[in-house]
Amino acid sequence: MSTLYLVATPIGNLEDISARALRILREVRLVAAEDTRQTQKLFEHFQIHTPLTSYHEHNKIGKIEPLLNALQAGDAALVSDAGTPALNDPGYELVRAAIAAGHRICPIPGPASPIAALISSGLPTDTFLYLGFLPRKSSERVALLREVKSLRHTLIFLETPHRLLAALDDLQNELGDRPAAAARELTKIHEEIARGALSELRQKFTETEPRGEFTLVVGGCPVEIETWDEARLTDAIQAGIHAGTPPSELAQTLAAQSGWQRREIYRRILRSG
Numbered sequence: 001m002s003t004l005y006l007v008a009t010p011i012g013n014l015e016d017i018s019a020r021a022l023r024i025l026r027e028v029r030l031v032a033a034e035d036t037r038q039t040q041k042l043f044e045h046f047q048i049h050t051p052l053t054s055y056h057e058h059n060k061i062g063k064i065e066p067l068l069n070a071l072q073a074g075d076a077a078l079v080s081d082a083g084t085p086a087l088n089d090p091g092y093e094l095v096r097a098a099i100a101a102g103h104r105i106c107p108i109p110g111p112a113s114p115i116a117a118l119i120s121s122g123l124p125t126d127t128f129l130y131l132g133f134l135p136r137k138s139s140e141r142v143a144l145l146r147e148v149k150s151l152r153h154t155l156i157f158l159e160t161p162h163r164l165l166a167a168l169d170d171l172q173n174e175l176g177d178r179p180a181a182a183a184r185e186l187t188k189i190h191e192e193i194a195r196g197a198l199s200e201l202r203q204k205f206t207e208t209e210p211r212g213e214f215t216l217v218v219g220g221c222p223v224e225i226e227t228w229d230e231a232r233l234t235d236a237i238q239a240g241i242h243a244g245t246p247p248s249e250l251a252q253t254l255a256a257q258s259g260w261q262r263r264e265i266y267r268r269i270l271r272s273g
Contacts, residue, residue, distance in 0.1 A: 004098045005077040006032075006091065008084040011264040012188035013036060021108050022046055029074035032067055034089055035081035040172030050077075060090045064097045071103050088132045088158065113186050114156045117215035120193050121154075121181035122249070124220070128154040134167050134216075141167065145174035152220040156236025161210035165202065171218060172198040178219040179252055179262075185211040196248070197262060221254075237265070237272055 005024050008207070010016040011085060025031060025048050032055035053070075055063050055078065070076050080089035096103055113250055114130050118202035129148065134157050135141045148155060159167045164182075171180070175198070182201050183193045190212070228236070233254065240250040247269045255262035 001102045001104060002071045002073075003075045003104040003106050004071060004095070005075065005106050005108055006085050006095070007077045007079050007108040008028055008112065009039070009079050009082060010184060011082045011111045011113050011116075012191075014042070015186060016111050017042075017046070018108070018110055018189065021110060022048070023109055024077055025050055025079075026076070028077045030067075030070050030076045030096070032063070032076060032078045033081075034079065034085070038081040039079055050202075055090060055094065057090050060093055064094055067094060068097060068101050068103075071098060071101070077108075082111075084110065087112060087114070087182070093184070111187065113183070113215050114158075116155065116186050116261060117181065117183035118156055120183065121217040122195055122252070123181065123217055124156045125154065127152065127220075128156060130156045132171060133158045133160075134170075136163065138166060140227055141170045142174055145170060150174055150221050152223070154220050155218040157218070159214045159216055161212060161214065162212040164185040164205055166203040167216070168198055168205070171216070172202065175218065175221075178222070179256065181217045183215045184210075185218070186215070196252070222256070228257075233258055233260055233268070234272075235267070237269055241269065241272060242262050 005028060007021050007024055007253045009021065028050060031039065031050050031052050033052050034056045035133060036052045036054050056065065067076065078085045078091055079096060080091070086092045086095055090267070118128055128198065129151060131144070135144060164219055177197045177199050180198050180201055181193055181195045194201055236254055236258070237250070240254070247266060250269055251262050251266035254265050
């Protein structure tokens with residue numbers, strides 16, 4: 001039997017593609033691409049001449065049999081328009097069908113915006129839940145958020161710029177004013193990762209028009225902790241200042257540890273400085 005390679009491609013910076021990914025894309029007999037126009041640009045840049053066929057949300061079921069037939073003749077690869085295929089992109093059905101037909105599945109790892117946003121968010125990475133795009137309707141978003149409200153996992157969502165403010169409103173209203181990060185244009189020239197409480201992100205993108213697709217990383221349900229007394233908080237602030245920790249980062253860290261409000265801690269840090 002043949003191999004179906006799941007090849008991750010750059011989400012912005014072409015230098016992020018691996019040498020192994022380039023070799024596989026050159027060696028397979030056929031590449032199934034979510035957007036053949038986008039993939040053709042990648043192929044032209046790296047001088048890859050492998051035949052392309054489309055495989056996207058609107059034709060994915062009808063293309064399974066032709067792609068399985070192609071696999072009978074030799075190895076093939078699946079790519080999305082950017083990032084890791086089958087992760088919030090078409091591919092699950094093809095992978096399942098290829099497994100059932102006895103073919104080997106081989107992932108070629110690489111760029112993935114949810115993971116890139118998570119590891120740069122400053123939020124816990126030991127346990128997380130990726131939920132893809134938030135629902136379009138507020139009522140459906142609220143229902144989803146109520147399902148995950150009590151989870152300790154860091155939460156990861158995708159969101160479009162024109163729905164970002166409404167999504168941030170629902171996130172804050174349903175989950176509370178949790179620490180969060182909003183990442184956009186990852187690996188691109190205008191890459192930006194904004195960090196702060198959900199209310200602060202809401203304020204930022206009220207003042208600055210949201211642009212580009214966003215990956216939102218939101219802290220999990222906070223563990224109930226004993227509130228520090230004022231002396232302990234003061235000592236921790238002084239230690240953080242002495243260590244050179246930036247005020248915003250120090251305030252966020254101590255808020256998670258002490259039970260004090262982030263804004264109050266931030267004011268005390270500024271006074272102490």
